[in-house]
Amino acid sequence: MIMEATAIQSVEKNITMVALANVQPSNYNPRKNFDEASLAELSESIRQQGVLQPIGVRPIENNRFEIVFGERRYRASLMAGLEDIPAVVMEISDEVAEEMAVTENLQRKDVTPIEEANAYQKLIDSGRHDVQSLAVQFGKNESYIRTRLKFVSLMPEIAQLLEQDEITISVASEICRYGEDIQKEVYNKHLKEGVQYNSWRGMKASDVARNIERQYTTDLERYAFDKTLCLSCPHNTNNMMLFCEGGCGNCANRTCLAEMNAAYLTEKAVRLMEERPDVPLCHEIANYNEIVVERLTAMGYEVESLNYYAKAYPEQPEAPRKDEYDTTEEYEQAQSEFEQDLNDYTEECEEIRTRSEAGEIILYFRIESKDIVLCYVPKVTCTTNDTKQEQTLSPVEKLEKQDKRNKEIALEKTVEDTKKQILEVDMSDCKFGQDEDKMIYFFLLSSLRKEHFEAVGIEGKKPYSYLTDEEKINIIANLTSKQKAIIRRDFLIANFKNAYGNNATASLLLDFAQKHMPDLLADIKNGHNEVYEKRHQRIEEKKAVLLVQEQAKQEAEQSDKQQSEVGMQTEEQPQEENIAA
Structure with a gap:
C-alpha cells in the first residue's frame, strides 16, 4: 500500500490528455444514478470552458483506461462532444482503485444515503477497514457510520423510496431495525405506490416506529419461544375478543413478551x-x-x-x-x-x-x-x-481472547457510566486547567484543514485522509501559540458554513473576514453591491413609471367623479324650481 501510495503521489503531478474513445467506466463506482439535468448543465460548462479538473484513470487491457474517479465529468464530456479529456493515469491495483473510487465519491455533496451505505459496506468488506477507521478517514462519528451501514439491510423497494426522498432518513433508520419479513409487510401495506388507506408516507419517524411496534412486534406468530402459556393468557388479544381471526394472537403485555423472548434466546x-x-x-x-x-x-x-x-x-x-x-x-x-x-x-x-x-x-x-x-x-x-x-484459535487462546474482551467490556461500561454521572457533577467553582485546555484542542482538531496538517507536524498524509485520534493526542501534547491560533481559526471557519442571509453566524463571518481579508472582502462587497445598485436603479425607474401611471389614473378618476357630481347638480336644479313654483 505504501509503494502504491507513493506511485499515486508521483503520477498525480503529470496530467495527460486521453482519448474519450479509450476510456470506460468501472463497475465499482458506488455512484449509480446521474441526474440528467445536472449532467446537461455540466456538459454546457465543459463545452464553454473545458474540463477544469482531470479525471483519474488506470490502464487496462487493449490500451484502454478504466475510470477510478470522475465518471460524471467523463459523461458530461461525451455529451459536450469532446474527443479528449485531461486525466491522471495511475498504476494501481484493483483494491486501491476501488477504495479511491469509493472515497472520492463519498466526498461529493450530493451523495445519497444508500450510495453512502453501500460505499461504507464495500470498504468494510475489503477487510482493510472497520467502523472506527472509517469514522477517522471520513471525519464522521461512529454512530453516523453505523446508522448508514444499517441502510444496507433495507429491502430494495424501501431503499429506492429513500433515494427518491419519498421517506426521510429518520424513517428509514426505524424501518431497517427490523427483518425482511416486517419490511415487506410495511412496504406492501403502508409505503407502496397507490396505497390509499393507512399510508405512512409523510409520517414522522416517531409515529412510524410506534406503528411498527404496535402492529408487528407484538404478533406472537413471529416469536420462536414456547407459547403454551400464551394460549390462556388474558393479555393475548385472542382471549380479549369474542371473534378472532386465528393465529397465536398479539401480546398486550410488552414487558412480559420481551422477557419471554429474551429468556428463550x-x-x-x-x-x-x-x-x-x-x-x-x-x-x-x-x-x-x-x-x-x-x-x-x-x-x-x-x-x-x-x-x-x-x-x-x-x-x-x-x-x-x-x-x-x-x-x-x-x-x-x-x-x-x-x-x-x-x-x-x-x-x-x-x-x-x-x-x-x-x-x-x-x-x-x-x-x-x-x-x-x-x-x-x-x-x-x-x-x-x-x-x-x-x-x-486453540482452546487456551480462545479463553485468553475472551478474557481480553471481558477486560475491554469492563472499560466500556466504566466509560458509559462515567458519561452519565459526569452530567450530575457541579464543577462551576473549579478553575479551568491546562489539561482541560488540551482536551478542547483535541476536539477542535476535527476541523483542522488539510493544508494546515504540516503546520502541526503531520506530513505525508493522503489528500483524502483525516487525523487519527493518536495523531491528535500527539499534536496537543506540545502546541505552540501559532499552532493554537491556526486550530482555533480553522474551527471558526468550519462553523462559518452555517452562515446565511443576515443570521448571527453571517455577521460573525463578515467581522472575521474584515479582520483577515479586508481588501478581498471589499472587492466581494463592491462586486455584489454594484449588481445591486444596477438592479435597484432599474426598480426605482419602474417604480417612478408606475407612480406616474397611478397618479394619472387617480387624477382621471377624480376628474370623472367631479364631472359626475356637476351633472347630478344640474339635473336637480330644475326640479327644485318646479317645487318652488
Whole structure:
C-alpha cells in the first residue's frame, strides 16, 4: 500500500490528455444514478470552458483506461462532444482503485444515503477497514457510520423510496431495525405506490416506529419461544375478543413478551455454545436483541459485533404432506420438487462444511431480534478490531481472547457510566486547567484543514485522509501559540458554513473576514453591491413609471367623479324650481 501510495503521489503531478474513445467506466463506482439535468448543465460548462479538473484513470487491457474517479465529468464530456479529456493515469491495483473510487465519491455533496451505505459496506468488506477507521478517514462519528451501514439491510423497494426522498432518513433508520419479513409487510401495506388507506408516507419517524411496534412486534406468530402459556393468557388479544381471526394472537403485555423472548434466546444461545463451542456468537449492526447480548456478555460469553454481511445457513426444505393436496399428480409434483430442493440443500451444506474445514469461511451463531441462526462469512472479510483471524484459535487462546474482551467490556461500561454521572457533577467553582485546555484542542482538531496538517507536524498524509485520534493526542501534547491560533481559526471557519442571509453566524463571518481579508472582502462587497445598485436603479425607474401611471389614473378618476357630481347638480336644479313654483 505504501509503494502504491507513493506511485499515486508521483503520477498525480503529470496530467495527460486521453482519448474519450479509450476510456470506460468501472463497475465499482458506488455512484449509480446521474441526474440528467445536472449532467446537461455540466456538459454546457465543459463545452464553454473545458474540463477544469482531470479525471483519474488506470490502464487496462487493449490500451484502454478504466475510470477510478470522475465518471460524471467523463459523461458530461461525451455529451459536450469532446474527443479528449485531461486525466491522471495511475498504476494501481484493483483494491486501491476501488477504495479511491469509493472515497472520492463519498466526498461529493450530493451523495445519497444508500450510495453512502453501500460505499461504507464495500470498504468494510475489503477487510482493510472497520467502523472506527472509517469514522477517522471520513471525519464522521461512529454512530453516523453505523446508522448508514444499517441502510444496507433495507429491502430494495424501501431503499429506492429513500433515494427518491419519498421517506426521510429518520424513517428509514426505524424501518431497517427490523427483518425482511416486517419490511415487506410495511412496504406492501403502508409505503407502496397507490396505497390509499393507512399510508405512512409523510409520517414522522416517531409515529412510524410506534406503528411498527404496535402492529408487528407484538404478533406472537413471529416469536420462536414456547407459547403454551400464551394460549390462556388474558393479555393475548385472542382471549380479549369474542371473534378472532386465528393465529397465536398479539401480546398486550410488552414487558412480559420481551422477557419471554429474551429468556428463550439466552437459553438457546447457552445450549448452542454447549453443543458447538467452536462456533462463536455474533450480532450484526441492526436487527439484534440487545438484552440478550448484554446478558450473555455478563455471563462471560463473547459476542462479536459484525461490521459485514453474514450469509445465513441454508434451511432444510420441508417434505410435502399428501393430505394437503387434492390429487395424486399434484402431490407427486410437490414431492419431486422437494427431492430436488433437498438435494440442493445437501450439496450446499456439504460445500459450506468443506469450505469451513479448509478455513475459507467462519461459522457464527447470529443473535437476531427473535431467533438465533447459523451463518457464515468469508474469512478474508473477518476482522475484529483490525485484526484478521488468519488461523483457528486453540482452546487456551480462545479463553485468553475472551478474557481480553471481558477486560475491554469492563472499560466500556466504566466509560458509559462515567458519561452519565459526569452530567450530575457541579464543577462551576473549579478553575479551568491546562489539561482541560488540551482536551478542547483535541476536539477542535476535527476541523483542522488539510493544508494546515504540516503546520502541526503531520506530513505525508493522503489528500483524502483525516487525523487519527493518536495523531491528535500527539499534536496537543506540545502546541505552540501559532499552532493554537491556526486550530482555533480553522474551527471558526468550519462553523462559518452555517452562515446565511443576515443570521448571527453571517455577521460573525463578515467581522472575521474584515479582520483577515479586508481588501478581498471589499472587492466581494463592491462586486455584489454594484449588481445591486444596477438592479435597484432599474426598480426605482419602474417604480417612478408606475407612480406616474397611478397618479394619472387617480387624477382621471377624480376628474370623472367631479364631472359626475356637476351633472347630478344640474339635473336637480330644475326640479327644485318646479317645487318652488
